[in-house]
Amino acid sequence: MIYKTEQPEVERKPNRLIYEKNPYLLQHAYNPVDWYPWGQEAFEKAKKEDKPIFLSIGYSTCHWCHVMERESYDDEEVARLINDAFVSIKVDREERPDIDSTYMRACQALIGSGGWPLNIILTPDKKPFFAATYIPKESIFGRTGMLELIPRIKDLWEKNRDEVEKTAMKVTSSIREVYRGKPGEELDKDVFNMAYEQLLTMFDEQHGGFDDAPKFPTPHNLQFLLRYWRRTRDIIALRMVERTLTGMRMGGIYDHIGFGFHRYSTDSKWLVPHFEKMLYDQALIAMAYIEAYQATKDEEYGRAAREIFTYVLRDMTSPEGGFYSGEDADSEGVEGKFYVWTENEIRTVLGEESDLVKRIFNIEEEGNFREEGRLTGKNILHLTGSLSEIASDLKVPVDKLQKLLDDARLKLFTARERRIHPGKDDKILVDWNGFMIAALSKGAQVFNEPAYADAAQRAADFILENMHDSRGRLYHRYRDGELAVPAFLDDYTSLIWGLIELYETTFKVRYLQTALDLTTDQITHFWDNEHLGFYLTADDAEEVIVRKKQIYDGALPSGNSVAMLNLLRLGRMTANPELEMMAMQIGQAFSHSIQQVPSGYTQFMVALDFAIGPASEVVITGDSQANDTKAMLAALRQEFIPDKIVVFRPGEIELPEIIRLVEYTRYLSSTDGRATAYVCQNYSCKLPTTDTGKMLELLTTP
Structure with missing residues (x-):
């Protein structure tokens, strides 16, 4: 939908957000609201002045965040009321997912739903007692406006403090209870059938996708369904994937002129999008199209993936090699103006x-x-x-x-x-870059496109060279030369995912080594030794109300789901059963929640599919520059065989570096100097073969 708001041409004095690097915070740097970034200064001021905190969470490409900023935060009358009643904090949800996820849960507990902009009123000790999403300046259509709401909350704070404290404690306790978790039994393939049946009931047969409007791509649903189809040969599962991918590509959610996908469709037909473009969508959707291309050999799916990469490499890549976060829905104050035509x-x-x-x-x-x-x-x-x-x-x-x-x-x-372009959010986030590194690496393999591998390597090298501190710890965000926010679980898991894919693309051992090193760091600082699973935040990070663990696979797959598959793949690659055992413990930690609604955990299902198997290990030996080696790899990469790992032992080197990490490759050699495949499946190894057709037969026959 297209909306227009006018922004008055009034010169403003900057507030303290002017010193920040974050694009979303900088968008609010000239508001008359006395904004603080999240930090101790704001909470100390609130305690000293006995004021509640007005916490506003959004992101730079959020249309309704812009609307609220123009209507209210840039309005002198509203700002005066806010400054009088509150200490105000502005947070970018993409930079601080720990804060966002905690208070989104509070919003859902308080009003039964959530979204952005997310506005939460807290006590000075961070406990929430009021929540809302978009709030108009003035009351309209039954929605209370800022001019009426702020005095009410101020009055409540000053005259009914006991009621406020009681609500805050109740909501805080409910959040802690949610994240306490309830481990269960080990899951088996019966849960696949449950997830499939639930997706089937939600499936839109006419237009593809799941549920009605708004309709999100959710590509991990499709990747699970492809694996379900491969496992069961249920043609309906494949039809759900194809109908969805075709509907998305035909619809207005796809940018047919500049390529790339908008964030979601506001209708059920994929016609009218919410026009912002997010990096993670491009990466995850591209992977779904690539896998559909492998499964069906339909060139339209391959073309869709390549067009996504054209967009990302043209418009979303920094000079240093990292990938930007997103592009706005708005230009000239109008949502979608850049994209629509008379x-x-x-x-x-x-x-x-x-x-x-x-x-x-x-x-x-x-x-x-x-x-x-x-x-x-x-x-x-x-x-x-x-x-x-x-x-x-x-x-x-x-x-x-x-x-x-x-x-x-x-x-x-x-x-x-x-035309005047929408704004670009040019911060570089490790987790979203990890997704794109993985997607480009997959694309490089399947389409035999070196440019994709080069782009993936540049991004990985940029992160590894620039987004560590002196201790070697990873950071979440980079912009304009500044590192900020210690890395979250998702940063580790997504980057490790990307590095595994990049190793299987380039067979450069340093990427596999780094994936293993980061996994060690991830386990050291994020693993819950008592109740299993990974926390979102490190053991030395700030705790916002509760140190939480997440498994739900929403718009983005959860860090625990991605970690599970990473551990399984690295465990098989390096013959390390401890990593595989830890992967299974993730399943155990969250099995109770998963069994309730399996369709909400489809990235986890992708990992469980690998765990249950049959999964395969493939070691190819041969001259890395020889035609037969390249042909064997190309044939392997064309097929949809998701539950496998691939290791390469270069035959032209007597003691290649790979044997240091993958010891069992020491004694594998080429047969008569020809490219040779060693295939193992379900912990049982087949005889080596130099025949590509035989290799594929071994991989596709249990």
Whole structure:
């Protein structure tokens, strides 16, 4: 949907956020609200002045965060009330997921739902007693406005402190209870069937995806379903994946001109997106398309993944090699303005070609979507059929239509580039970069594209060289030369995931070594020795109400789910059963929660699928530059065989570095100087083979 708000041209004096590096905080640096960053100074001031904390959490590409900032935080009257009643703290949820997840849970406990902007009122000792998401300046449509709400809360604080304290203690206790956890028994493959059945009941047969509106991509649902299909050969599971990926690619949630996916669809048809673009979506969605391409050999899925990478490498990559976090939904104060087109604009740019493009992308003179029941005159480019279907209707060869469309798209892209661009969140987050390193590495393997491997290596090297402190500990965020926020579990797990994929792409041993080193650090500082599983924060990090553990796989997969698969893969690679045992203990730690609603834990299901097996270990030996070695690797990478690890022992080196980490490769050698595959499955090894077809047969036959 498209909204417009006016921002007055008034010169402001900066508040203390002007000294921060975070883009979201800097967006609020000229508000008249007396903002503090999260830190001891703000809490000491609140205690000293006996004021509650007004905690506002959002992120730089959040549309409604911008709306609230323009309406209220940049308004002198509202700011005066806020400054009088509260000590105000501004937090970027992407930079401080520990704070965000804690108070999002509080919001859900207080009002039954959540979202961003997230506004929480706390006692000076960080206990929440009031929560809301977007709050208008003035009361409207039954939603209390800031001008009315702030005096009410101030009055409550001053006159009913006992009630406030009672609410704060109750909410805090409920949060602690949630994160205390309830371990259960070891899970088996019956839970796969439960997860599948639940996804099936939520599946939108007509448009793909799960549930109604708003509709999120949630690519780990699709990756689980691909594994379920491979395990059971249930064709419905594959159909759910294909219908969803096709619907997403055809819909307005996909940027057909500049590529990449918007964050979610506000309707059930994938037509009207929330226009922000997030790095993690590009990475996770690309991986789902790559796996679908491997499973079906449908070139449209491969093309979708490659187009996502084109967008990321063009628009989301820093000069140093790291990947930026996101792009805003808004430009010039209007959500989606950069992305939508009038029929006249299309005709002006394309001339005679416009009739064909208008037909393909469903461009209408009066617009193709409604806002408040009225057509807007604006068009969101989308498809209502596949390119082959459109080509058939037009009686044009598909390759010719594709060429015409590519040429027209380039002209539209060039014209769009002259528009004012949405803002870019140029901070570099380790966890989201880890996802993209993994995705690019997968893409490099499957599409045999060295540029993707090079980009993945540059990002990994940038993080490893720049985002450690003098102790070797990892940091979460980098921007403008500044490291900030000690790393969370998700930073470790996502980066390790990326490094494992990067090793299997380049076979550079240093990436596998670093993955193992980071795993050791992760276990040392995040593992719960008493109740099992990994905490979100390190043992020496700040505790916000409670030190929590997370397993739910929401918009992003949880750190524990990713850690489980990492441990299994590293355990198999290095023949370390202790890592595999720790992976199984993660399942045990959260099994009670998972059994309640398995469909909420699909990244965990991906890990459990590997754990239950049959999983395979493949060691390929041979001359790294020889054609037969390259051919064997290429054949292996084309197939959808997700539950495997791959190790390479270069035959041209007598004592290659890999044997230091993977001791069992010491005695493996090429047969008659030819590329040779050693395949083991379910802890049982087959005879080595130089025949690529035989290798694949061994991997696909239990």
